[in-house]
Amino acid sequence: MISMQHKQGVNRRRFLADSTRLASGMLLFALGLGLYARKVESLPAIALRPPGAGGEKDFLGACIRCGLCVRDCPYDTLKLATPEEDVASGTPWFEARKIPCEMCEDIPCVKACPTGALDKTLLDIDEARMGLAVLMDQETCLNYLGLRCDVCYRVCPLIGKAITLEPQHNPRSGKHALFIPVVHSEACTGCGKCEHACVLDEAAIKVLPERLAKGVLGRHYRLGWEEKEKAGHSLVAPDTEHRFNLPGQMKYDYEGEGLMRKQPADSPFSDNPLDTLNQRAGGGS
Amino acid sequence: MKRFADVGKAAVTSKGWLPAHKWLLLRRSSQLSILILFLLGPWFGIWVVKGNLASSLTLEVLPLSDPYVVLQSMLAGHLPESTALLGAVVVLLFYLLMGGRAYCSWVCPLNIVTDTASWLRRRIGIKGGSRISRQTRYWLLAVTLLLALFSGTIMWELINPVSQLHRGLLFGMGFGWAVIAAVFLFDLFISRNGWCGHLCPVGAFYSLPGLLSILRVSAVSRERCDDCMDCFVVCPEQQVIRPALKGAENNIGPVILSPNCTNCGRCIDVCAQNVFQFGTRFHNSTNSSNTHLMVGHNKEVIS
Numbered sequence: 001m002i003s004m005q006h007k008q009g010v011n012r013r014r015f016l017a018d019s020t021r022l023a024s025g026m027l028l029f030a031l032g033l034g035l036y037a038r039k040v041e042s043l044p045a046i047a048l049r050p051p052g053a054g055g056e057k058d059f060l061g062a063c064i065r066c067g068l069c070v071r072d073c074p075y076d077t078l079k080l081a082t083p084e085e086d087v088a089s090g091t092p093w094f095e096a097r098k099i100p101c102e103m104c105e106d107i108p109c110v111k112a113c114p115t116g117a118l119d120k121t122l123l124d125i126d127e128a129r130m131g132l133a134v135l136m137d138q139e140t141c142l143n144y145l146g147l148r149c150d151v152c153y154r155v156c157p158l159i160g161k162a163i164t165l166e167p168q169h170n171p172r173s174g175k176h177a178l179f180i181p182v183v184h185s186e187a188c189t190g191c192g193k194c195e196h197a198c199v200l201d202e203a204a205i206k207v208l209p210e211r212l213a214k215g216v217l218g219r220h221y222r223l224g225w226e227e228k229e230k231a232g233h234s235l236v237a238p239d240t241e242h243r244f245n246l247p248g249q250m251k252y253d254y255e256g257e258g259l260m261r262k263q264p265a266d267s268p269f270s271d272n273p274l275d276t277l278n279q280r281a282g283g284g285s
Numbered sequence: 286m287k288r289f290a291d292v293g294k295a296a297v298t299s300k301g302w303l304p305a306h307k308w309l310l311l312r313r314s315s316q317l318s319i320l321i322l323f324l325l326g327p328w329f330g331i332w333v334v335k336g337n338l339a340s341s342l343t344l345e346v347l348p349l350s351d352p353y354v355v356l357q358s359m360l361a362g363h364l365p366e367s368t369a370l371l372g373a374v375v376v377l378l379f380y381l382l383m384g385g386r387a388y389c390s391w392v393c394p395l396n397i398v399t400d401t402a403s404w405l406r407r408r409i410g411i412k413g414g415s416r417i418s419r420q421t422r423y424w425l426l427a428v429t430l431l432l433a434l435f436s437g438t439i440m441w442e443l444i445n446p447v448s449q450l451h452r453g454l455l456f457g458m459g460f461g462w463a464v465i466a467a468v469f470l471f472d473l474f475i476s477r478n479g480w481c482g483h484l485c486p487v488g489a490f491y492s493l494p495g496l497l498s499i500l501r502v503s504a505v506s507r508e509r510c511d512d513c514m515d516c517f518v519v520c521p522e523q524q525v526i527r528p529a530l531k532g533a534e535n536n537i538g539p540v541i542l543s544p545n546c547t548n549c550g551r552c553i554d555v556c557a558q559n560v561f562q563f564g565t566r567f568h569n570s571t572n573s574s575n576t577h578l579m580v581g582h583n584k585e586v587i588s
Contacts, residue, residue, distance in 0.1 A: 022421060026428050033432065037440045060438035061361030064354045064369065065448065066340035067456050071326070080452060082459020089443050090339075090452055114340045114348060114368035115358060 040088045045208055047086070047093045048190060050078055051101065051128035052110040052118035062117035065090030069109035069118060075102045078109060096192020096207045101130060103157050103191050126158065131190030132213035133163070133183045133205055141204040143179050146170050152194035152205045153181050161187040163194065169274075181205065185214060292407070292518045295557035308550030315391045323455055338392070338451045339442075340369055348372035353490040354442060357433040377494055383548070385495025389481060389488045390521075390549035394454065395447045398465055399481045402472035403521065415476045419524065419545070422489035429486050446480070447487045478521045481547075488545075495544030502546055502553065503564040504530045504539040510560050516552035526552065530560070538569030 043049075043056050050069055053059045069092050070078045077099045081087035092109075094101065103125045110118040122128060133152075135141060142149035143165070156163040163181050170176040181194075183205075192207045228234055296305040303310075323341070325331040335342045340350040350365075350372030358365055380388060389396055429441035442448060446464050453461035468480045481488055504510070507530050516530075517523050525543035532538065553561040 018418065022418065022424055025421070026424050029425070030428050030432060033440055033444065034436065037432075037436060037438060037443055040443060041438065057437055058363070061433070062358060062363035062365070064339045064350070064358055064365075064439065065442050065452065066336040066350075067452065068336045068340065068342060070456065071332075071335045080456040082453070082457055082461060083444075083449065083464060084460035088438075090448065112342075114336075114342075114350065114366065114372065115355075115363070116366040116369075117363070120366070 037088075040086070043088075043093075043209065044086045045212055046095055046097070046206075048096060048101075048130045048192060048207060048209075050092050050094070050109045050118055051103075051107060051125060051130055051189070052113075052120070052122040053130075054117075054119065059117055060088055060091070062115055063091050064115055064117070066114065067092070068112040068114060072108040072112040074104065074108065075099060077101050094192070096131075096190075096195040097203055098196075100192035100196040101128075101189075102193075103128070103189065126187075126189060128189045128191075129210060131192070131207040132185055132210050133188050133190065133192075133194050133207050134213050135181055135183060135205045137204040140200055140202075141181070142199070143181055146172065146176055146178055148179060149199060150179065150181070151197050151199055155193045155197040157191060157193060158187050158189070162189070174274075185210075292515050293555040295513060296515065296555045299557045300559075305554050308554050312391055312549055313397070316394065316397055319392055320394055320451075320454065323451075327455055337448070337455050339448055340372055347375075349376050351448075352377050353487055354439060354448075356490075357430065357439045357441060360430055360433040361437050361439055380491060380494045381497055382499050384498040384500045384546070385491040385493060385544055386488055386547040387498075387500070388491040389485075390547035393447055393487075394451050395465070395468065396481065398450070398469050399472045399478070400521075402469050403478055406473055406477060407518070411474065414474065415479070417476055417479060417483040419483050419522075421483050422486055425484060426486035426489040441486065445487065447485065482521050488547075492544040495546070498544075499565050499567075500548060501564060501566045502541045502548060502550065502561055503568065504541065504560050505562045505564065506558070506560050507531075507533060507539050509558040511558055513557070515555040515557075516561070519551045519555050521549065522546055540564065540566055540569040542566060542569070 041056060041060065049056075049059060050073075054062070065080065067080050067090075070080055077094045078092045079094065081089055081091050081093055083089045087093050105125060107122065107125050107128075110120060110122055113120070135152075138144045150165065153159060153163045153165050161184065163183055165179040166182050168178045168180055170178045190207045190210075194205045195203045195207050198205050224235070293305060322334045323337065325333055326335060333344060338351055339354050340348070342348055348368045348371055350369045352373040355365055355369055355373040358369075383391075432440040444464070446468050449461045449464050453459065453465075472479050472481075476483060504526075510530060516526055520526055522543070522545045525541050525546040528537055528543070529539050529541040548563075550561075550563065553563070
């Protein structure tokens with residue numbers, strides 16, 4: 001009986017030792033994999049997901065890495081990540097600068113997805129939000145330098161909606177216009193054709209994930225002019241007359257346009273500095 | 286233990302080379318044909334099957350999905366669309382019929398790698414190595430499911446060497462070769478059948494339908510066993526053989542019921558005494574005159 005008890009004791013000790021060993025092994029495994037997964041979850045900024053993919057975390061729970069979207073992409077835009085890349089291994093992604101999304105009207109990649117990781121309620125490719133184009137470098141963008149490159153504007157599948165050209169005065173030459181490409185987030189799908197087409201060695205316009213590209217107003221912010229329009233009248237009570245001592249020539253609420261300096265009637269200069277420049281150019285000739 | 290060269294020699298002498306390698310050859314053909322069917326698309330533009338083992342579409346109609354990865358996705362909080370769910374159900378039903386871990390020996394591409402490691406290990410006589418419990422895979426299976434549940438992502442697929450290999454061959458391997466090489470070296474030098482037989486949670490998952498699956502290997506003529514041990518040497522899951530083969534005196538039937546038997550049929554090949562046969566789990570009477578299976582079998586011996 002004593003030997004039986006002894007044997008049971010040995011068995012119990014062995015069982016406990018083995019279980020502890022296994023449990024610690026599993027903890028180490030889970031820790032290692034978990035830390036690695038955390039790193040991978042932060043998708044690099046150049047990596048774009050196919051149309052219809054939700055937030056990165058939801059996508060990593062829904063995508064089973066079958067590659068059917070890649071197979072049905074007619075332009076070889078999509079590829080599956082290999083383990084050494086910073087994108088979660090086996091998931092579909094693309095780099096706009098290499099091959100952008102051509103925005104197929106029938107969205108074959110979304111149709112091919114067997115799990116719904118790419119959302120099938122996306123029926124209009126113009127509603128896709130793969131990222132947001134940002135004109136990142138105003139120092140090298142040719143349009144900012146005063147040239148009429150316009151390539152990003154021209155290739156944009158939503159030309160005139162997602163990218164518009166806004167004319168501005170060119171203060172360098174004084175007499176030319178700048179045509180500034182401006183991206184509008186309400187229309188940009190993040191297809192990346194602008195980044196792909198940018199003629200610079202390194203694109204001045206890049207598609208970023210929306211979380212990096214967009215600012216967020218504080219929730220309490222109200223835009224006065226919008227509120228005014230909504231209400232149909234100013235929401236601020238009319239100001240009472242101030243009785244502060246203002247510097248000379250300053251008048252409060254001058255002709256309803258707020259605090260401003262009144263132009264002395266006898267000034268030789270026009271309000272518009274361009275007039276001055278034009279006058280001089282005219283005088284020289 | 287016998288020298289490597291002698292394993293299966295008796296079977297070759299008594300049955301001839303081809304019958305003594307029948308199931309091995311069929312199995313390799315199955316593994317390679319499945320791989321080739323998948324490769325026809327990317328290599329030659331012939332799209333019989335699209336996708337990979339995680340989820341595929343055959344001839345544009347038949348969806349097949351890996352139930353393990355679909356389960357992880359569901360635990361991660363995503364309800365997959367009907368295509369993936371249907372595919373997973375079809376696959377589960379198939380393995381309920383054919384033996385759960387038939388996936389491992391007849392489909393899994395990594396099996397060719399680990400079988401090669403195992404063969405080389407026997408060939409150059411590497412013995413010993415790390416002893417890992419065969420239960421470890423179930424712990425790993427549980428951990429992968431828990432990680433999906435608590436992280437909301439399919440974490441295991443970041444490193445799963447099984448899908449890594451298949452996906453890599455079809456979509457580009459990148460650094461994935463290193464993962465496969467690691468599994469090979471692990472099986473060769475560190476642990477005998479270490480990956481498939483001890484660690485792989487994919488195999489552990491597929492062993493679960495194996496608890497009920499119909500097709501099983503049976504030691505039908507176990508009374509003829511001459512204890513040559515050849516089946517034990519070649520079997521990747523040695524522990525599954527004994528209860529069935531040596532169970533006569535304990536009143537245990539001859540069918541190998543362990544869900545971890547991979548239905549590879551290598552034991553049938555190497556047995557010179559023709560002890561083993563494929564059968565169903567239902568013909569498991571302890572009575573050794575296991576009639577209908579024996580009849581066909583005896584004919585074979587006589588002819």
